[in-house]
Amino acid sequence: MYKIVGTFCILAGCAGFGCARVRQEKDRIRYLRGFIHVIRRIQDEISYGKHTLPEICRILADESEAWCAPYFEEIYRQMMQESGRGLKEAWDGQMKACMQDLPLQEEERDIIMKLPAFLGLQEETRQAMSFSQSVELLGRKCRQAEDAYENRAKMIHSVSILAGLLLSILLL
Amino acid sequence: MGREEIIHMFPERMRGRWHKVADLYDQLQEIRLRAGMAATILLGQSEKFVGVKGQIVDRQEQGDRMTPQELDEILQHLCQYSLYAFADEIRQGFLTIQGGHRVGLAGQVILNDEGGIRNIKYIRYLNIRIAHQIKGAADPVMRFLYDKGQVRNTLLVSPPGCGKTTMLRDIIRQVSDGTTFGQGVNVSVVDERSEIAGSYMGIPQNDVGRRTDVMDGCPKVEGMMMLIRSMAPRVLAVDELGSERDIEALRMASGCGCKLIATVHGESLEEIQNKKYMRYVMEEGMFDRYVVLERQDGNCVVEGIYDREGQRCIR
Numbered sequence: 001m002y003k004i005v006g007t008f009c010i011l012a013g014c015a016g017f018g019c020a021r022v023r024q025e026k027d028r029i030r031y032l033r034g035f036i037h038v039i040r041r042i043q044d045e046i047s048y049g050k051h052t053l054p055e056i057c058r059i060l061a062d063e064s065e066a067w068c069a070p071y072f073e074e075i076y077r078q079m080m081q082e083s084g085r086g087l088k089e090a091w092d093g094q095m096k097a098c099m100q101d102l103p104l105q106e107e108e109r110d111i112i113m114k115l116p117a118f119l120g121l122q123e124e125t126r127q128a129m130s131f132s133q134s135v136e137l138l139g140r141k142c143r144q145a146e147d148a149y150e151n152r153a154k155m156i157h158s159v160s161i162l163a164g165l166l167l168s169i170l171l172l
Numbered sequence: 173m174g175r176e177e178i179i180h181m182f183p184e185r186m187r188g189r190w191h192k193v194a195d196l197y198d199q200l201q202e203i204r205l206r207a208g209m210a211a212t213i214l215l216g217q218s219e220k221f222v223g224v225k226g227q228i229v230d231r232q233e234q235g236d237r238m239t240p241q242e243l244d245e246i247l248q249h250l251c252q253y254s255l256y257a258f259a260d261e262i263r264q265g266f267l268t269i270q271g272g273h274r275v276g277l278a279g280q281v282i283l284n285d286e287g288g289i290r291n292i293k294y295i296r297y298l299n300i301r302i303a304h305q306i307k308g309a310a311d312p313v314m315r316f317l318y319d320k321g322q323v324r325n326t327l328l329v330s331p332p333g334c335g336k337t338t339m340l341r342d343i344i345r346q347v348s349d350g351t352t353f354g355q356g357v358n359v360s361v362v363d364e365r366s367e368i369a370g371s372y373m374g375i376p377q378n379d380v381g382r383r384t385d386v387m388d389g390c391p392k393v394e395g396m397m398m399l400i401r402s403m404a405p406r407v408l409a410v411d412e413l414g415s416e417r418d419i420e421a422l423r424m425a426s427g428c429g430c431k432l433i434a435t436v437h438g439e440s441l442e443e444i445q446n447k448k449y450m451r452y453v454m455e456e457g458m459f460d461r462y463v464v465l466e467r468q469d470g471n472c473v474v475e476g477i478y479d480r481e482g483q484r485c486i487r
Contacts, residue, residue, distance in 0.1 A: 050257050051254075052251075054252050054254075084184075085184055086249060087252070119253050119255075120244075122256055123256060123291070124256040127255075
């Protein structure tokens with residue numbers, strides 16, 4: 001009886017681990033899409049609204065998803081209300097905190113951290129366009145992740161169950 | 173608040189150098205930053221320089237030279253890292269920043285195909301003019317600007333740097349809030365160069381009265397027409413009349429029943445009479461009062477207040 005229960009627990013644990021890995025992949029795609037949406041919104045607010053970046057951060061704080069909204073609110077607060085901190089410092093601190101627990105790859109984090117480096121153009125359309133490369137790079141990463149997701153999900157599920165079986169057999 | 177505004181003009185890493193300057197906020201008139209030169213400050217009428225550790229020094233050689241990179245950084249910071257949002261102002265050569273302070277810019281101009289200014293690059297000269305609103309600046313003239321509780325059409329005449337915008341701002345505030353000479357009325361201001369209200373992100377940084385609406389950064393003629401149509405002002409105020417089109421717009425505003433308060437560059441009434449577009453204004457009697465300012469012994473004073481016929485009401 002104990003052996004059956006143990007085997008069941010091992011199988012369930014391995015399957016759960018597999019599901020968590022699959023969810024992490026799914027979340028990565030979701031957050032990548034989220035960041036692409038954020039950058040596109042920044043582009044729109046620059047080219048159509050001609051809002052300043054702190055104002056854009058406030059708009060994003062109001063209209064973005066809960067996982068990133070508080071960080072944009074904090075960037076706005078630091079730049080406008082607290083100490084008049086520079087965008088780069090505020091962005092670095094808050095985006096680092098925002099992405100700390102997100103399942104993103106190092107390269108993807110880099111793209112987001114480097115966004116302030118594209119600032120400094122006087123014409124709004126060109127300034128908005130300067131973020132296009134970042135959108136393109138993140139978009140490519142996102143498409144790769146989406147393409148790989150189906151196959152990887154199946155593979156992870158299968159491997160985790162097989163690993164569970166193998167572990168059970170070994171222990172038995 | 174003023175002290176903090178000075179500190180916040182600069183990026184965090186440079187702020188240590190500006191504490192002593194900020195402490196002198198009340199006397200501070202200008203901060204001039206030029207690439208390769210020491211930062212210059214104007215305290216009252218005297219010129220000083222900022223040293224490496226932020227100390228105020230008398231000689232340029234003792235000052236800390238600004239680098240082009242530092243100027244770029246300061247400009248970015250002043251524009252909230254959003255140069256594109258200030259492109260129109262940069263093209264005109266100035267920005268208005270929080271607190272209503274104005275930053276003059278100079279650098280290399282890039283022209284467009286039509287020969288107009290496309291933008292300015294290599295901005296290597298910044299002149300930060302510190303705004304000090306002087307409430308009560310118009311007190312000596314206010315009683316002459318009312319007739320049985322109604323605001324009179326008034327033209328302020330003054331040479332540059334004599335405080336006509338300061339006086340206009342205070343007249344607007346008092347007319348808007350109301351004085352012992354008349355009740356407060358709705359005032360509309362066309363603030364073409366953001367000098368009167370010093371609007372920053374749409375909010376006046378100077379007190380221009382509680383019944384005042386400001387059309388910021390808008391050309392005078394278009395602004396006057398828009399405000400008359402949309403805000404139904406009792407009083408319309410504009411700064412620095414300078415063309416026949418301005419006068420034509422004023423004439424239309426006057427025809428709509430608005431009272432006018434305006435300013436014009438000039439040393440005296442005689443001088444503005446010699447300007448073609450102003451001569452008709454005076455002949456028509458568009459203004460009921462002319463307030464002439466002048467500089468005496470380094471101080472700006474009211475030279476005289478004149479009526480519609482050019483007769484002196486007071487000296």
